[in-house]
Amino acid sequence: MRNYLLLDADDTLWENNIYFEQAIHDFITFLNHSTLSADEVRRVLNEAERVMGYGSVNFAKSLVATYRRVAESDVRAEDIQRVRQFGERILHQPLQLIDGVQETLDYLVRQYELVLLTKGAVDEQTLKVERSGIERYFSRVMIVAEKNAATYREIVEQLQIDPTQTWMIGNSPRSDINPALAAGLNAVYIPHPHTWLMEHEEVRNAGKGQLLQVQRFSDLRAHF
Numbered sequence: 145m146r147n148y149l150l151l152d153a154d155d156t157l158w159e160n161n162i163y164f165e166q167a168i169h170d171f172i173t174f175l176n177h178s179t180l181s182a183d184e185v186r187r188v189l190n191e192a193e194r195v196m197g198y199g200s201v202n203f204a205k206s207l208v209a210t211y212r213r214v215a216e217s218d219v220r221a222e223d224i225q226r227v228r229q230f231g232e233r234i235l236h237q238p239l240q241l242i243d244g245v246q247e248t249l250d251y252l253v254r255q256y257e258l259v260l261l262t263k264g265a266v267d268e269q270t271l272k273v274e275r276s277g278i279e280r281y282f283s284r285v286m287i288v289a290e291k292n293a294a295t296y297r298e299i300v301e302q303l304q305i306d307p308t309q310t311w312m313i314g315n316s317p318r319s320d321i322n323p324a325l326a327a328g329l330n331a332v333y334i335p336h337p338h339t340w341l342m343e344h345e346e347v348r349n350a351g352k353g354q355l356l357q358v359q360r361f362s363d364l365r366a367h368f
Contacts, residue, residue, distance in 0.1 A: 146257045148305050149368070150324075151282075152314030153262035153269070155336040156361070158276060159240045162338050164203060167230040171207050174226065180214060188214055190341060199265035204231025235268065239275045244362030249281040251365050260285045261299070261312070263319065291319035296327035307353070313364065316343035321355070330354040334361060 154160035192206035314320025315336040
């Protein structure tokens with residue numbers, strides 16, 4: 145039986161959050177608030193995102209909610225539409241694989257069973273996978289609502305795999321690393337400079353699994 149590697153998608157295999165950050169920059173520029181700083185507007189947006197959830201559609205809703213809350217003048221329909229478009233255009237951004245991903249997957253798939261494990265809106269994440277051009281490397285694509293320790297335990301049960309011989313690879317301490325370790329899996333942390341703020345968390349090796357950290361995706365070839 146081949147051992148399993150579970151791989152995160154957004155900001156591990158392809159760029160994702162850079163498009164959200166650009167949308168936030170454009171939104172704050174458009175808002176041009178006279179008293180609130182960019183950081184203060186961002187904090188309001190963060191609160192909205194915690195309520196709305198993941199994906200570009202919910203992100204657009206968060207932008208609109210933020211605009212309604214902090215706008216200094218009457219909220220016009222055309223302004224709401226403009227704000228909504230900042231979020232919705234993310235769906236149409238080109239999908240850009242991170243350097244070294246395809247070559248590294250080509251190497252890993254010869255030795256391991258690869259499973260793509262991502263969270264978010266099913267339709268949106270499915271479209272990304274289809275557009276990525278790398279779906280063929282994965283024996284299974286799993287899209288879940290949340291990645292927590294319970295999710296990883298369910299995956300272990302569903303796939304009938306040995307957690308001590310399984311690795312979760314990703315950029316998010318909150319979703320990829322800490323809960324996988326807590327569930328008894330091993331984990332490889334690949335930091336990304338633009339990881340979503342909601343995914344920030346101290347990496348803690350509190351579980352039974354082993355923890356590795358590498359600087360780039362292609363470094364996986366030195367460990368597997």
